[in-house]
Amino acid sequence: MTFSLFIQSLINGLNQGAIYALIALGYTxxxxxxRMINFAHGDFIxxxxxxxxxxxxxxxxxxxxxxxxxFLAIVICAGTGVVxxxxxxxxxxxxxxxxxxxxxxxxxxxxxxxxxVLFGAKPRNIQxxxxxxxxxxxxxxxxxxxxxxxxxxxxxxAALQLFIKRTRMGKAMRAVPQDRDASILAGINVxxxxxxxxxxxxxxxxxxxLMYCAKYPRVTNDxxxxxxxKAFIAAVLGGIGVIPGAMLGGILVGLxxxxxxxxxPGWYEAITYAILIIILLVKPSGILGKNAGEKV
Amino acid sequence: xxxxxxxxxxxxxxxxxxxFLLFVLLFESRIFGAATQYIKGxxxxxxxxxxxxxxxxxxxxxxxxxxxxHAGFVSVGAYASAIVSGALTGxxxxxxxxxxxxxxxxxxxxxxxxxxxxxxxxxxxxDYLAIVTVAFAEIIRVCFCNFSxxxxxxxxxxxxxxxxxxxCYWIMAxxxxxxxxxxxxxxxRTVKAIREDYIAASAAGINVTYxxxxxxxxAAFFAGVGGGIYxxxxxxxxxxxxxFMYSAELLSExxxxxxGSLTGSIIGAAFLSSLPEMMRQFSQYRxxxxxxxxxxVMIFKPGGIFGNWEFSLVRILHRAEKxxxxxxxxxxxxxxxxxxxxxx
Numbered sequence: 068m069t070f071s072l073f074i075q076s077l078i079n080g081l082n083q084g085a086i087y088a089l090i091a092l093g094y095t096x097x098x099x100x101x102r103m104i105n106f107a108h109g110d111f112i113x114x115x116x117x118x119x120x121x122x123x124x125x126x127x128x129x130x131x132x133x134x135x136x137x138f139l140a141i142v143i144c145a146g147t148g149v150v151x152x153x154x155x156x157x158x159x160x161x162x163x164x165x166x167x168x169x170x171x172x173x174x175x176x177x178x179x180x181x182x183x184v185l186f187g188a189k190p191r192n193i194q195x196x197x198x199x200x201x202x203x204x205x206x207x208x209x210x211x212x213x214x215x216x217x218x219x220x221x222x223x224x225a226a227l228q229l230f231i232k233r234t235r236m237g238k239a240m241r242a243v244p245q246d247r248d249a250s251i252l253a254g255i256n257v258x259x260x261x262x263x264x265x266x267x268x269x270x271x272x273x274x275x276x277l278m279y280c281a282k283y284p285r286v287t288n289d290x291x292x293x294x295x296x297k298a299f300i301a302a303v304l305g306g307i308g309v310i311p312g313a314m315l316g317g318i319l320v321g322l323x324x325x326x327x328x329x330x331x332p333g334w335y336e337a338i339t340y341a342i343l344i345i346i347l348l349v350k351p352s353g354i355l356g357k358n359a360g361e362k363v
Numbered sequence: 364x365x366x367x368x369x370x371x372x373x374x375x376x377x378x379x380x381x382x383f384l385l386f387v388l389l390f391e392s393r394i395f396g397a398a399t400q401y402i403k404g405x406x407x408x409x410x411x412x413x414x415x416x417x418x419x420x421x422x423x424x425x426x427x428x429x430x431x432x433h434a435g436f437v438s439v440g441a442y443a444s445a446i447v448s449g450a451l452t453g454x455x456x457x458x459x460x461x462x463x464x465x466x467x468x469x470x471x472x473x474x475x476x477x478x479x480x481x482x483x484x485x486x487x488x489x490d491y492l493a494i495v496t497v498a499f500a501e502i503i504r505v506c507f508c509n510f511s512x513x514x515x516x517x518x519x520x521x522x523x524x525x526x527x528x529x530x531c532y533w534i535m536a537x538x539x540x541x542x543x544x545x546x547x548x549x550x551x552r553t554v555k556a557i558r559e560d561y562i563a564a565s566a567a568g569i570n571v572t573y574x575x576x577x578x579x580x581x582a583a584f585f586a587g588v589g590g591g592i593y594x595x596x597x598x599x600x601x602x603x604x605x606x607f608m609y610s611a612e613l614l615s616e617x618x619x620x621x622x623g624s625l626t627g628s629i630i631g632a633a634f635l636s637s638l639p640e641m642m643r644q645f646s647q648y649r650x651x652x653x654x655x656x657x658x659x660v661m662i663f664k665p666g667g668i669f670g671n672w673e674f675s676l677v678r679i680l681h682r683a684e685k686x687x688x689x690x691x692x693x694x695x696x697x698x699x700x701x702x703x704x705x706x707x
Contacts, residue, residue: 102490103490104490104493104494155658155662158662159661159662159665162661162665163665164489164490165427165429165489166661166665168429168489168490168493169614169618169657169661170657170658170661170662172431172611172614172615172657173615173653173654173657173658173661174654174658176611176615176650176653176654176657177651177654177655177658179650180647180648180650180651180654181651183647183651184647184648184651292607293607296494296497296607299494300494300498303491303494333505333508333509333516334505334509336501336505337501337502337505337506340497340498340499340501340502341498341502343494343495343498344483344484344495344498344499347487347491347494347495348483348486348487351487351491
């Protein structure tokens with residue numbers, strides 16, 4: 068392998084990883100607060116991408132930069148997230164973990180198939196979002212896209228971390244998973260906290276959709292499911308519920324995928340899943356997570 | 364064996380036979396005319412779906428764990444049986460023997476995969492187990508995409524069309540009967556104890572891992588048998604048929620039917636697998652309808668439509684007999700009332 072190929076793959080891996088990291092941030096937010104795998108999270112990205120697909124031409128016609136439509140996507144995704152939470156997840160919250168998981172899965176199927184009925188199964192191509200030049204580093208071209216994606220990822224991570232650690236709402240968010248009943252006694256409106264969590268998590272999905280579409284400008288109705296699963300793997304790898312862990316896990320998964328693809332193109336997916344299995348069996352709390360004992 | 368148990372076996376066998384004769388009558392009398400072959404096909408689809416869904420119900424209902432990778436075992440069974448039947452063609456075996464050997468091979472291959480997957484995966488529970496089963500199923504799919512013997516990611520075609528409805532019906536009946544007996548056996552009761560409280564079960568001296576892996580393997584075996592029928596019915600398949608969506612479809616059929624109710628699985632699978640065939644023009648709304656029904660079931664009846672209720676022919680006959688007696692003897696006898704009271 069030549070040096071330039073190595074650098075090129077490194078850049079590709081970082082780009083892929085930064086996208087996974089952005090999605091994983093949303094997963095880890097939701098899982099950290101309500102301990103539920105939100106299977107529908109990947110589909111929020113699909114919703115965000117369709118929003119971008121339909122609003123970018125409007126933005127261009129109005130003479131504004133196309134990336135501004137991400138704000139509309141954030142609003143739509145956050146709105147969908149809140150609706151999904153209130154309509155489907157809230158009624159089953161008391162019924163136990165199994166019901167919650169099934170409902171999340173059903174919601175994911177619902178959104179995917181609804182999108183197929185509404186927008187058709189044909190892939191749509193999104194117009195170019197960023198028109199950024201490439202700079203030359205070590206003899207290979209480094210697209211500024213990559214730098215931007217990673218930058219947004221780090222910014223989001225830092226902002227979330229500050230929000231969770233420094234604000235009142237963030238404090239409530241940390242209290243709810245520790246002891247739900249005690250936090251009700253302390254005057255926390257648990258339902259509101261969970262709804263806000265969903266809104267933030269889904270909004271993050273819209274940002275991830277923007278970066279994803281900047282790299283792969285294709286929208287399909289089932290784009291979310293496998294990508295969501297891989298982002299979940301990233302979140303688990305870094306330590307689920309730990310915000311910097313999602314970033315680390317995402318970038319690691321992206322790098323591993325790109326480098327395995329280089330040597331064994333047909334097997335890269337299998338390797339990603341194998342990593343998940345090994346991590347869960349050896350250190351289920353992830354790289355940055357703390358081990359939590361089980362109460363009997 | 365007690366006489367009562369023997370009688371119940373005979374009654375159930377007669378019941379299954381009666382349903383079979385009903386199907387034979389329907390098909391042989393040419394009531395459907397030219398559509399007979401088509402409807403037979405739908406019934407075969409229902410047969411293998413019932414086996415797959417019932418086997419998944421062993422894991423979901425009996426063991427209380429969440430497997431999202433059942434399509435992986437189905438695919439192992441399908442490919443293994445297709446390879447075996449392909450290798451044994453032209454050896455002078457009668458079709459039925461060939462079919463049974465292929466199904467058995469598919470089941471055993473899936474069972475072995477079940478052991479290999481179950482030993483590491485079943486150390487986890489809940490959400491993480493669900494995700495790990497997805498991961499294993501995806502790894503299996505990627506393997507089939509890369510091995511040349513399974514078509515190397517392209518369609519594997521030219522599989523013998525051995526899945527005849529009449530055979531499949533009896534295979535389905537046998538599989539469901541074995542699964543039902545498994546749930547009612549010592550093993551099944553142990554697994555249910557683990558489901559209720561695994562810490563208490565292990566404190567009572569139950570080898571939790573052994574029983575969980577055993578149940579998982581039995582479920583995988585039957586999923587493989589179902590996959591074998593699938594392969595010999597479709598005669599062509601591609602690894603992407605067995606993706607995450609297929610697992611999710613099987614799981615939603617289990618849950619809509621009833622978690623822990625084989626009756627629910629049978630009715631649910633038969634109904635939900637033949638419904639889309641009947642209204643083909645709405646096929647794109649099928650999964651949409653599934654998901655909506657699933658959410659509604661989860662909100663209003665979290666145990667599924669049938670809950671854990673089981674249909675029992677013996678019980679119905681028993682009740683009818685009792686009613687007949689009561690009528691003949693003019694009301695409830697005092698000693699019978701006493702018997703009823705003593706139950707509480």
